[in-house]
Amino acid sequence: MDDDCIHVNGARLHNLQNVTLTIPKKKLVVMTGLSGSGKSTLALDTLHRESHRQYMESWGVPTARHSRPSVDSITGLSPSISVDQHPTGHSPRSTVGTVTDVYTYLRLLWSRIGVRVCAGCGERVPPAHTYGDDGYDENDVEAGSVPCPHCGAPVPELVMGSFSFNKPAGACPACTGLGEVIRPDVRRLVDGRRGVADGAVLGWPAKLTEHNVPVLRRAAAHYGFTFEADTPVDQLTDQQRDLLFHGVESEKFRRHFPGVRPPATVTAGRFEGVATALMRRYAERIQDAEYRERTEKQGLVKQACGECGGARLRAESRAVTVHGLSIVEAARLPLDELAQWLGQLREKVSPDEWLFVEPVVADLDERVRRLVDVGVGYLTLEQPTPSLSAGESQRLRLAALLGSGLTGMLYVLDEPTIGLHPADTARLIDVMHRLRDLGNTVLVIEHDLDVLRAADHVVDVGPGAGRDGGRIVAQGTPEEVAATEGDSVTGAYLSGRLPAPLSMGRGSGERALLIRGARAHNLKDLTVRIPLDRLVTFTGPSGSGKSTLLLEVLDRAARRRFRGAGDPPGEHDGIDGWQHLDKVVTIDQEPVSRLPRSNAATYSEAFTPIREAFAARSGGRLSPGAFSFNVPGGRCERCEGAGVLSVHMHFLPPVDVTCPACRGRRFGPEVLAVRYEGHDIAEVLAATVAEALTVFQDLPPVATRLGRLADVGLGYLPLGQPATTLSGGEAQRLKLAKELGRRASGRTLYLLDEPTTGLHAADTARLLDVLQRLVDTGHSVITIEHNLDVIRASDWLIDLGPEGGTAGGTLVAEGTPQEVAAVGASRTGGFLRREGGPGTG
Known part of the structure; x- marks a missing residue:
């Protein structure tokens, strides 16, 4: 038997139909096919699971929990590692820097050669290594003090914990290191046009209103004024509003009556306050994720911490610099810029300093460059991991694998190109080739045609989905699969026998939304016109500002306008053209439910x-x-x-x-x-x-x-x-299907964030047909996409860039696919030209 192959005999799990297959080892192997054809079942649930079970068994670990998949035999397996699409972490304290350990190394660097100013004499206090402990001990979080070398005044000792927002020594005391605080949004708690007695407080049922109105009146009487329960809330005095929202014990209310003690009982007028009661209940049930999420949507808003400005660290830690750069500023640099700064550090530090930090800088530089190589160079270390897409989380784990140096492994990657611009896909392919060249087998579940063409071996599972799939319809080199006729839909797309969808050629139209002066995150005072009654696609490299503009500016502004609720939109001057719309529907990739009984x-x-x-x-x-x-x-x-x-x-x-x-x-x-x-x-x-x-x-x-x-x-x-x-893409399409079932009520704008995630080219064509039908019925559709089939089929493209991170946030090109393809500065246009140019149907 060939030792350079993995042999699968009689795989029957889920919809697999007695699959027998030989997979070459130490190659880049791509497993493809229609969505639901059985690719993931074969790669993850059969090969990876059996490899894990055999590995545990070889260590003598009980494998009762790891049942053998439904397969006759698998031979030639290597120890496997899967890199799937599950989020990296849900904790708001988890960031790109903490999960990759890059921030840990930065903390070590700042504790060793960080410089600050003495509060006593105003002189610069030299790095720790010149006068004492070098701060290497991670567990030494309770920093003491050392004498200032100039005046002898005590100066806080720098240790790694001094720069951790997860430890008391470094965390901002106001927000405990979260960088943001939760505040009640009083506008969402009441209907300001109504009086309290008329049901103005939205969370109060009628009986609670009847109970609380007399309490409010007694509280007001205790302080010598009246509470007008029939007066619209918007017309109440400051005293009356502070009583209603914050209660008699709050500082906001007591500032009006500094010498008066609050009522002792509810009967006497001890009123808690609408916002204060909401915050108390929120704190009591902070561990209940569903209640927390529901409450945040109903009446709470997140704001940057007023004391640290969102930096998470206490002032003393923020003041420490390494050659003019604070650790907060370093964490806010895009990773590709951080790599450049590290590369220049050798020239800036003294020989003595370099002796202390050379190993640290070497490790830092290697870790950061791996992250840049996998296509996330636009991310910053301070970005919270819950905000990362599934593809970004996956690429962070892929970067860690690059540094392991393991050989002879089986790596199973689940659609690693999710969220990548075609320009970034080339870098990712290089990473997968490097893993292969180390002597590993790289098995990739993928639909991207560029990845298929770069593979050593392609396995096409099909021909359909569900019970119509589960068979191997083609395998071999990309050229051999492309030449396969009959059941291989993938082969037809690879060879060009099945053409890509084309634009309907509707042009820009007359009605439009105009976003003026958008400056959120990396957007550079961007003004852009978005045609309505069209299929419009925002394109550009990963991190160029597409999601910021549409989801943080446009979507949040729409929620405020049409629902009077939601978080504040990203900074911008204004949006014109709302009169052309009756509602805006955003269909994102958040889970449809956190309850396993929902399906x-x-x-x-x-x-x-x-x-x-x-x-x-x-x-x-x-x-x-x-x-x-x-x-x-x-x-x-x-x-x-x-x-x-x-x-x-x-x-x-x-x-x-x-x-x-x-x-x-x-x-x-x-x-x-x-x-x-x-x-x-x-x-x-x-x-x-x-x-x-x-x-x-x-x-x-x-x-x-x-x-x-x-x-x-x-x-x-x-x-x-x-x-x-469900994956993020499946959840999004499930929401879209439900939205399509609602009765059309006026003119609707649909915002979709990468709707083709996880879709084969044939499934993408079906989805495009649905989106085109929405436009034909008088609605507007805006998508964020990297998929060239969707880009070609759009009526209008808005291309941001030219790169990601600080090098993005500007308008590179706009127009029909043909017009954008003609713009030399547009990376998206370059790929449209490479693929044979856009066309119209």
Whole structure:
């Protein structure tokens, strides 16, 4: 048997149809195919999972929790590492700098050669290494003091903890190192046009209003004024407003009556305040993620900390510099600029300083350059990891792998080009080639044609999705797959036999939005005209300012205008043209639900008519509620409709095992006995959207909803798949499908952030058809995209750049695809020219 290959025999997991496959080792292998064809099942759930199980078994570690995938045999496997699309971290204290350890090295550098000014004499205090401890001990967070070499006054000792916003020695005391504070947004707590007695406080039911109005009046009487409960809130005096919002114990209210003690009881007028009560409840339930998220949307707003200005560190730490640069300023540099600064540091430091910092700078430089190489050079160290896209998180982990030096490994990468401009994709391909050249096998799940062309070996899984997929329809070199005719859709796109979608040629149009003077983040006083009634695509390198302009400026401004709510928009002078729109709908890649019981069927609202159809087939014996796994009545009560039981393993994480009562089918025997067109309710939930469409084709309430899911490329998705397991792209398309089902009410602007994430070229064509239909019905669609098929098919392009980070934020080109292709300074235009030029249909 060939030792230079991985041999898979009889893989049958999920929709794989007894797949037998040979994969060459020490090569760049790309696994492709339609969305839902079985690529991830084969690469991640079969190859990676079995490699992990075999590796654990070789160490003598019990593998009961790591069940063998449904496959006859896999031989030739190497130890594997998967780099998937799961977020790097959810903690607001986690940043790009902390997860990559680059900020840790910066803290060490600043603690060794940082310079500050003595508060006593105003002289510069030299670096720590010249007069004492070099601050190397990470655990030495309680810094003492050392005498100033000029006046002898005590100066705080510099240790690594002095520059950590996660430790008391360095964190800003006002925001505890978060860089922002939560404040109540009083405009969202009340309807200012109404009086309190008339229901002005939006969170108060009628009975609570009846209870609180007398308390407010007694409180006002205690301080010698009256509270007019019938007067609109907008017309209340400062005293009355501060009483209503902040209560009798707040500093804002007590400043009006400095010598008066607050009432002792509620009966006497001890009123807490609407905003104060909201903040108290928020603090009490801070660990409840759902409550926290809901409360923030309803009445709270995040603001930069007034004391540190969002820098997270205390003033003493912010004042320390290394050759004129504070650690805060260093953390705000794009990574490619930080790499340049590090490269110049050798010339700036003294020989004595270099002796202390050479190893630190060498490690720093290597780590930063790896991050630049994987295409995230536009990121800054201070950027919170929860704000990173799935693709950015994945590339941070990929950069760490570059520094490991391991050989003989199997690396499984899940769509690493997500969010990358074609210009950045070339860099990523180089990184994957470097991993391969170290003697590793790099297995990539990917749809990007540039990556396919750069592969040593391509495996095309198909021919369709779900049960229509799960077979190997083509494999070999990219040229061999391109020459394959028949079932290989990928081969048809690689060879050009299937043409890319073309622009409808609608041009710029007359109606438009005009964003004036946008200056948020890296935007450079940008003014841009966005045509309406068109398919408009924002393009440009990663980090060029596309998401900032559309999501932080336009979207937030729209929320304020149409809903009177939301976080403040990014800095800009104004937006003209709102009169042309009735509403703005933003469809992002945030999860549709954090509850595992939510799924495609429930979120799309197709499950309600499905349950009603099954209830009708029961002859009146069962109600629609009996066919819900969320409430008692028909579900299996042993597992409460989950299909699995969580078994606690004492010192190990809990293990989910199939429920022995219902065998994972979630319902009781009486419910499962009812069949619709030969299928029971458990089988319907296990079916894909496409399969369920054939079952319910004669039931319009179900067929129309499922049809919309299929139209946006989700035909492969099982109806019962938990919403918590959906990728960002799947969640976005699920939201789009639901939005398409709403009744059109006037002229709508749809904002979509990279809607083709995770889609094969054939699925992208279907999605484009949906977006074009929206425009044809009088709506406007704006997308942020790197996908050349979407770019070519757009009516109007707005290209930002020319690079990412501080080198971006300007308008490089705008116009039809043909016009942008003719702009030499546009990197996007260059790729349009390379691909044979844009066209119109």
